[in-house]
Amino acid sequence: MIKAETTKGTTWIQEIVDMVIHGGDPAMCQRAPIHLRHPFIELRCPNIPSGLELAEAMPPPRILKTHLPVQLLPPSFWEKDCKIIYVARNAKDNLVSYYHFQQMNRALPHPGTWAQYFEKFLAGEVPWGPWHDHVKDWWEAREHQRILYLFYEDMKKDPAHEIQKVMTFLEKDLGEDAKEKIIGHTSFQAMKENPMTNYCALPWFDHSVSPFIRKGTVGDWKTHFTVEQNERFDEDYRTKMVGTSLNFCNEL
Ligand code: A3P
Incomplete structure (x- = not known):
């Protein structure tokens, strides 16, 4: 069983994993919208099958999605020694991305104004809990579990290198031609235009x-943070991230 984890970058890594599992064949990834291909295990919404129901109906090997903090992952994932891919994104861009996401996702509480959401983020009052604990706890877990820990910024900087890591982790070395196809199929523009990845059919997402x-x-984040917010954020960040060997890149 394989799983894609993240704090933003989930859909991107899901599509990469799907392509790798299917030998780099984009046609195979058109078989269904991404939320049906990869059950989101903690999702429960009225009038549609829950993530758990979808997962139970699916034959292995399954690609499952979750945003859960490491402590809340069902123990069976560890017992069955699942392969886990975690994608972490720098805190500032994560905050900005979540702010826009919560505005368009009618299934989540409205984020309020940018200033209000900024405060909520610092207080850790955001879906799936505080970013700082999330990334740190999964980072520690990778020392004793089968976890490939990736960074969104590395994926942007050198997709070929990061896709190779995924192929090696999944024991699917597909070669250079397939890698090129995967890079093309999972580029930002391709995924934005692809109805199987852009979530255009989910009724609770308002893309307008x-x-x-x-x-x-x-x-x-530079187009959202004020100078004062940036200073406060950095100060808070230093306190919360003290002692970790995790390093994020905030700009390329
Ligand atoms: P932005 O809001 O910064 O644009 P998730 O899938 O975990 O909810 O993350 C969504 C974020 O990943 C959004 O970030 C989205 O644009 C970005 N994303 C999705 N596919 C991508 C791709 N192929 N390349 C780069 N970023 C991608």
């Missing part, structure tokens, strides 16, 4: 407020 595949850049 903000498209789900929105900007896909490193450093978008």
Whole structure:
């Protein structure tokens, strides 16, 4: 069983994993919208099958999606020694991306104004819990579990290198031609235009407020943070991230 984890970058890694598992064949990844291909295990919404129901109906090997903090992952994932891929994104861009996502996702509480959401993020009052604990706890877990820990910024900088890591981790070395196809098929623009990845069919996503595949850049936080917010954020960050060997890149 294989699983894609993340704090933003989930859909991107899901599509990469799907392509790798299917030998780099884009036609195979058109078989269904991504939320049906990869059950989101903690999702429960009225009138549609839950993530758990979808997962139970699916034959192995399954690609499952979750945003859960490491402590809340069902123990069976560890017992069955599942392969886990975690994608971490720098905190500032994560905050910006979540702000827009919560505006367009009617299934989540409205984020309020940018200033209000900024405060909520610092207080850790965001879906799936505080970013700082999430990335740190999964980082520690990788020392004793089968976890490939990736960074969104590395994927942007050198997709070929990061896709190779995924192929090696999944024991699917497909060669250079397949890798090129995967890079093309999972580029920002290709995924934005692809109805199987852009979540255009989910009724609770309002893309007129903000498209789900929105900007896909490193450093978008600079267009949102005030100087004062940036200083406060950095100070808070230093306190919360003290002692970890995790290093994030905030701009390319
Ligand atoms: P932005 O809001 O910064 O644009 P998730 O899938 O975990 O909810 O993450 C969504 C974020 O990943 C959005 O970020 C989205 O644009 C970005 N994303 C999705 N596919 C991408 C791709 N192929 N390349 C780069 N970023 C991508």
